[in-house]
Amino acid sequence: MVDAGDRARDEFFSEAQEIVEGLGRDLLALDEAVRANRVDPDLINDIFRAVHTLKGLAGLFGATRMATLSHELEEVLDNLRLGRIDVSPVVLDMLFRSIELYGRILQVEKDGSELPIPEVDELLRELHRGFGQREQQPLAAEYDLDPGLLAVLTEYEEHRLRTNIQSGLILYRIRVHFQLATIDQALDELKATAKPFGEIITYLPTGTGADADSIELDILMASRSSVDELRRALAETGAEVEEIPRRPGGDVSGGLAAGAAGGGFDSGGLSSRPAMSASGPVSPHPRSSDPGALAAPPDSGAGGRKKRGELGSIRSVAQTVRVDINKLDRLMNTVGELALVRSSLGAIVERLRATPAEREMSLELHRLQRTFERHLAAIQQGILEVRMVPLGQVFDKLARVVRQISRDADKIVNLVITGAETEVDKLIVEELSDPLMHMMRNAIDHGIETRAEREAVGKPAVGTIALNAFQKGNHVVIEIEDDGRGIDATRLLDVALRRGLITQEEARTTSYREALTLIFLPGVSTKSDVSEISGRGVGMDVVKTNIGRLGGVIDVTSEVGIGTKMTVTLPITLAIISALIVRVADRLFAIPLANVQEAVGLDDHAVKRIDGREMITLRNQTLQLCYLTRLFGLDEEEELSSRIAGLLGGTRSLGGVRGGITGSRKLDRSSLGLSPGSKRKYIVVTAVGTKRLGLVVSALIGQQDVVIKTFGPSLASVRGFAGATELGDQRIALVIDAPALIFEVLSGGDRARPEPRGVHG
């Protein structure tokens, strides 16, 4: 296929992605509906339409696999929505499988790879075999409907009409006059009002009641309610409700009156003009019974009726744009650059201020700089907000996984989701999906007991997994809580002991809570141990690492026989953070403020050594200390003076490269917080979740918003740092990955390490 433009292609991928995600949600809803025996035909039609769209798109953009899969699925779905086959578990399973496959196909197509996906071919073969469909008679032959009406019904609408007539529902014509300016909202309100009373089959613009600003719709609706009930319900919308009489003498399947007999959809209102000619319109006459209704303006404001959930849908098409996250990243980088400009501006203001002759100008410039700062902060905030997406995106995927796994494991699990609307940075959401999936899988495989086991201990046969999300300050908390068998800490300790991960002594003194965290150690929770520890299994260490990479922490609580709760705490965004800038020996580091509780002076005499760890008592709580100079292998005494000289030289030359903005900036010992006479150190109390650690630093420099730049691939293996950042005055600081550091130090990693980590350069 000819390339019709990269933009169209990009649009294709994001739309396909969106459709597939939507499909996943709809399928879950369908699954639920099937179980509750309340299938909404609209839902099946939505799914059909989504696949139909995918097929058309895939065809255009040469995504052959996707087109073929969609083609086969479309066939099945078409049969489903037209009632030729039933929604059986087999069909549902196949639909769910196809969603997963769509995801993979999309990835492969995006990468431009020709990689074969055998599962697709397998599914295609199964789909192709079909599901044994029923035959149906065409509606017209069976019911002798007005050909004018039939002419504008799509096949699906015709099917719905037939189904409703067969179920003995009454057909109504609802005529409403809409102002074009407000039609979306007014129609949504009408739909929301009408929905409880039955099914709307189609919306037909009448052609006569329209002018430049308004339009008249005939809405065909099937309902069990009487005409009076419907009229009352729709009174506020200004709708005019008429029952369409059955054919005189007709039986149950009698259907609609043909022609104009007895009102209803008369031929003037509905019949098509003679086929094929492109000129000579039939000018239909309005129904003579209600000429006034055409002139009556609709009550489009329709009171304070708020059905937001059902509204939105049409609107969102026009009011949202898709943005490539990389574009936002570039914007954010530009904002970072602007922040540098701001600081340089500040330096100039300072210099001007020191010159008495330029005082006035310095004041003016200062005001400008303040305004600049304010707007810059607003831009920063704005970009951050744009990057936020609801966690629901991942939760939908999780719900599918739960369904699949619980089916495979033959366990019935009820997933209860709260807080799906909680928003997190898009990048975090993307990265979250694997770890959460893992945890979910573990919860079902190892947490939830089999039916028989549950019943034996008097638990409900259906296991429950709660998936909760909520915002807590600058963090988002995600909890996965199951009511399964819990984790046996004693056995965890056993395994860890046997593998030499802990000593006998430690095994004896470890508290229950601490023991649980052993599942995050590599080697304890490997697959081979699943049966042995009969608790969590697969690769929790990997989960922890991945969460840690996002700046988050994971915590576990569990009670044997009651259940297990995993709590993931994440920052809301990765792009920009408030940080405390500290000096350690002669280097600067940034500690994310989100992890800083407080900073206090260190009193050397208060430090106690307990079990090889240095502790102090702070506000009646013991706090383990970590001397960063030691941890990073920096020697403040010996290297101090030479390094300062080197640092100053280095910074100067950097300033030169940047066009001399700060060429004459004074950078002396005091501006680095280096005061050689003072030996006083500071403790920065960092915390993640319930874990606290006191980082001992040489000096506190100040607080600043920093844009984190991740390390390049050559430094990817360096742990303990989230990246580097340029401080406003062109100094560079490494950003400490506080959660990783805290966990490592508290779990004894700093003692075990044979050599200090390289932080040179």
Add this chain to the structure above:
Amino acid sequence: MTRILIVEDSAAMRAYVRSALEDPAMSLPEEIEITEAANGLSALRLLPRGRFDLVITDINMPDVNGLELIRFMRQNPRYEHIGLLIISTQASERDIERGLALGADRFLPKPFTPEALRETVSEILSVLRSGPVTDEMVEPLDRGDEVQG
């Protein structure tokens, strides 16, 4: 200036149609201006304002479907002269037939190449320019000196 309204609920499909028609290298002989509608309702809203020469519409859309849009346009003296092209998958043959019966000018099965789209569009436009269609003119007219698609 030729004004074209694309009625299609898939944004990617709209982008495709737009790029096919706007392609500067192989553009249509006339200058065009394209408006997009994401569903039948939006189309109804845009119609009175747009002074369109051609509406390209999908059939399967929620609420006001393509057939209803076609019927509405053909019943309304203000829009009856506007060219109507259905783009839909071959699978919904029945719906396409109905669309043509309701007065659409042509039908182009999805997926289509940009060339096929351009060709069809210029055919419809040239027919429109040469006056009302009569029953004998079922097949496209001679396209004269138009640039090929």
